[in-house]
Amino acid sequence: xxxxxxxxxxxxEKRKNPSKQEIEKFATDKKVDNIVAQLLIERGITDNLEIExxxxxxxxxxxxxxxxxxxxxxxxxIDDAVQSQKKIAIYGDYDADGVTSTSIMxxxxxKLGAKPIFYIPDRFKDGYGPNLDRYKELADKGIDLLxxxxxxxxxxxxxxxxxxxxxxxxxxxxxxxxKELPEADAIVHPTIPGAExxxxxxxxxxxxxxxxxxxxxxxxLELIDLAxxxxxxxSVALKGENRVIVSEGLRQxxxxxxxxxxxxxxxxKLKLTIFLKRISVLKLHPASMP
Numbered sequence: 001x002x003x004x005x006x007x008x009x010x011x012x013e014k015r016k017n018p019s020k021q022e023i024e025k026f027a028t029d030k031k032v033d034n035i036v037a038q039l040l041i042e043r044g045i046t047d048n049l050e051i052e053x054x055x056x057x058x059x060x061x062x063x064x065x066x067x068x069x070x071x072x073x074x075x076x077x078i079d080d081a082v083q084s085q086k087k088i089a090i091y092g093d094y095d096a097d098g099v100t101s102t103s104i105m106x107x108x109x110x111k112l113g114a115k116p117i118f119y120i121p122d123r124f125k126d127g128y129g130p131n132l133d134r135y136k137e138l139a140d141k142g143i144d145l146l147x148x149x150x151x152x153x154x155x156x157x158x159x160x161x162x163x164x165x166x167x168x169x170x171x172x173x174x175x176x177x178x179k180e181l182p183e184a185d186a187i188v189h190p191t192i193p194g195a196e197x198x199x200x201x202x203x204x205x206x207x208x209x210x211x212x213x214x215x216x217x218x219x220x221l222e223l224i225d226l227a228x229x230x231x232x233x234x235s236v237a238l239k240g241e242n243r244v245i246v247s248e249g250l251r252q253x254x255x256x257x258x259x260x261x262x263x264x265x266x267x268x269k270l271k272l273t274i275f276l277k278r279i280s281v282l283k284l285h286p287a288s289m290p
Contacts, residue, residue, distance in 0.1 A: 016044065057244045059221065070186040075211075087117070089138045091119050091121075091146055093120070097203050097205050103226050129155060132158045143167060151204070156180060159184055168185045169184040172211060190202045202242065203230045205231060206241070228248070231249075
């Protein structure tokens with residue numbers, strides 16, 4: 001079955017339905033809990049190396065951020081803007097992936113010494129993605145660089161307007177590619193033909209986290225909890241690097257210093273430490289949650 005939000009198509013496959021005997025035998029052979037055994041069989045993960053990677057993702061498995069298309073160009077543009085104290089604007093999205101993407105980019109630029117402004121579109125007034133009226137408003141504020149997060153590849157005409165005004169544009173996105181890409185100064189995207197990234201199913205927040213990784217190095221791990229939220233909320237495949245982002249993100253939440261995230265955890269009365277401890281008792285790594 002295939003469904004989509006008009007932007008990205010998702011192929012849903014019916015999971016396998018193992019018998020009780022199959023589950024128990026697999027659990028015994030692989031030395032895992034029955035719940036974990038069922039989860040692995042349903043997903044077709046039976047090879048020992050695949051099982052180890054699935055259950056025990058760690059930060060060492062984060063991939064080289066420069067494997068993403070135009071990463072070098074994007075960093076050169078951002079570094080120049082920061083060093084020259086240019087006015088930078090971040091254009092995000094209104095969903096969880098878009099908001100966390102905006103937060104990661106804003107915090108990253110602040111760590112570098114910049115003072116970016118940002119805009120989160122209104123779902124009903126602005127719609128999804130690049131909006132020419134909003135772009136004109138940002139241009140009127142004298143911005144020198146616009147960075148899109150979790151959107152942008154569909155904004156060929158809108159981005160041309162900014163380029164005609166002499167404004168640089170860095171697009172960071174993960175949605176399906178249009179037939180013709182915008183003429184941005186850099187497009188950081190995991191599925192550009194000929195430059196496909198090792199983890200093609202990154203969320204918007206995942207893409208921005210990779211930029212943070214390239215700019216900040218290990219310090220970027222302070223932002224991985226935000227990337228984890230965007231990854232889970234956007235229903236991208238929890239495979240490969242996405243598993244690392246979610247796994248490490250859950251750990252980071254134990255000691256997070258983000259006021260907004262701390263407030264959300266408090267308001268929903270989530271006992272995060274207890275939650276993670278229960279997962280550990282089940283011998284189920286956090287990133288293995290269905």
